[in-house]
Amino acid sequence: MNWRTFALLSSLMLFLFFPSMVFAQVQTRVRIIEASNVGSTTDPALRDVHDQLGSLFNFSVYRLLKDVNLNLVGNRTVEVPVHKGRTMEVTLVGEYRTMVELRIKITREGSPILNTQVRLSSGRTILIGGPRHGGGVLIFAVSARF
Amino acid sequence: MKDSCSSLSGLLEKYHDQEVTDRERLLVEGHLSECSACRNLLSGMVELGNLLKIPVREAAEKEDFHWVWQKVKREIRERDRSTWRESLRSWLDVSPLLRKRVWVPALAATLVILSLIAVPVVMRENTSLVKLSPVEYVESQDYNVMIYEGEKGNVTVIWLFDGPDEEVPIS
Numbered sequence: 001m002n003w004r005t006f007a008l009l010s011s012l013m014l015f016l017f018f019p020s021m022v023f024a025q026v027q028t029r030v031r032i033i034e035a036s037n038v039g040s041t042t043d044p045a046l047r048d049v050h051d052q053l054g055s056l057f058n059f060s061v062y063r064l065l066k067d068v069n070l071n072l073v074g075n076r077t078v079e080v081p082v083h084k085g086r087t088m089e090v091t092l093v094g095e096y097r098t099m100v101e102l103r104i105k106i107t108r109e110g111s112p113i114l115n116t117q118v119r120l121s122s123g124r125t126i127l128i129g130g131p132r133h134g135g136g137v138l139i140f141a142v143s144a145r146f
Numbered sequence: 147m148k149d150s151c152s153s154l155s156g157l158l159e160k161y162h163d164q165e166v167t168d169r170e171r172l173l174v175e176g177h178l179s180e181c182s183a184c185r186n187l188l189s190g191m192v193e194l195g196n197l198l199k200i201p202v203r204e205a206a207e208k209e210d211f212h213w214v215w216q217k218v219k220r221e222i223r224e225r226d227r228s229t230w231r232e233s234l235r236s237w238l239d240v241s242p243l244l245r246k247r248v249w250v251p252a253l254a255a256t257l258v259i260l261s262l263i264a265v266p267v268v269m270r271e272n273t274s275l276v277k278l279s280p281v282e283y284v285e286s287q288d289y290n291v292m293i294y295e296g297e298k299g300n301v302t303v304i305w306l307f308d309g310p311d312e313e314v315p316i317s
Contacts, residue, residue, distance in 0.1 A: 004237075005249075009256075012236045012256075012257075030252065032314060035285070039271075050168070052296070052301060055296075056294075058294060072245075079257060085228060087273075101282070108288075112286075113286060113287070113288045113289060113292075113306070114284070114285075114289065114304075114306060115283075115284070115285045115286070116282075116283065116284040116285070116304060117281075117282040117283050117284075118280050118281050118282060118302070119280045119282060120280065120306075121280075123299050124280065124300050124301070125300065125302075126280065126281075126302050126303075126304065127301060127302070127303045127304070127305070128303075128304045128305075129303065129304070129305050129306070130289060130306030130308075131289075132305060132308065137208045
């Protein structure tokens with residue numbers, strides 16, 4: 001096998017397998033919501049998910065604290081500061097034809113309170129909730145578009 | 147002028163230009179020793195030749211052949227240097243490879259085998275991932291964790307509880 005044949009076959013192999021190894025950019029939306037039972041107003045910015053939240057949780061008030069759009073690329077962690085020393089770190093760890101794999105880490109004062117890895121198809125939402133915030137709790141709504 | 151002169155007139159020019167064979171040279175020289183007309187014709191040719199030689203030599207001496215040669219060399223070099231497109235085309239030229247006909251079925255067989263291997267792997271990966279829960283793993287040192295799937299199947303909830311006595315907020 002001469003060098004030209006070798007180069008051609010290598011290019012062919014790369015062409016066949018390269019797309020599955022490369023990470024494209026994934027747009028991820030993180031909404032940080034405060035949910036409580038103090039009052040009964042709903043943030044107009046959450047109108048699109050209010051019914052969804054209402055069918056899942058028993059809170060009367062949902063207030064949008066932060067709405068962040070992240071452009072994730074492979075294995076690069078993006079940090080989203082939350083309230084009072086809490087931070088959320090999102091990393092794109094895998095990408096398939098119909099879904100992406102995200103590693104999500106939530107820390108409080110530097111120490112991790114949650115480590116999770118989730119698979120998201122385009123348009124699907126993951127809600128992470130529970131940490132106390134004021135009179136209510138925090139809910140992180142994570143969704144991806146690709 | 148004799149009859150033999152007309153038959154030798156063509157040879158006389160060749161003789162002057164030193165292009166005759168030995169036999170022709172002997173023939174011409176034999177004739178010239180006997181024929182004054184042809185001798186005069188030859189001497190006329192020599193004179194005319196001399197008249198032309200001198201100005202040609204002078205013109206050649208004046209001409210800068212070094213400069214001309216440099217120009218020619220540059221032209222040759224530029225023709226030899228192929229463009230990057232030509233280089234790429236020659237590099238990508240697979241015709242020598244395809245001339246060896248054994249490569250064509252070998253390449254086709256390789257492609258078929260690769261596609262047979264790759265397609266099921268890709269399909270299996272996607273179908274199995276779809277069936278799996280969207281939460282691959284979850285861990286928390288400070289909280290109890292519950293995973294809840296929405297009824298419509300497009301929302302997954304990871305809920306963190308402070309302690310076992312906390313009331314479940316899910317409706």
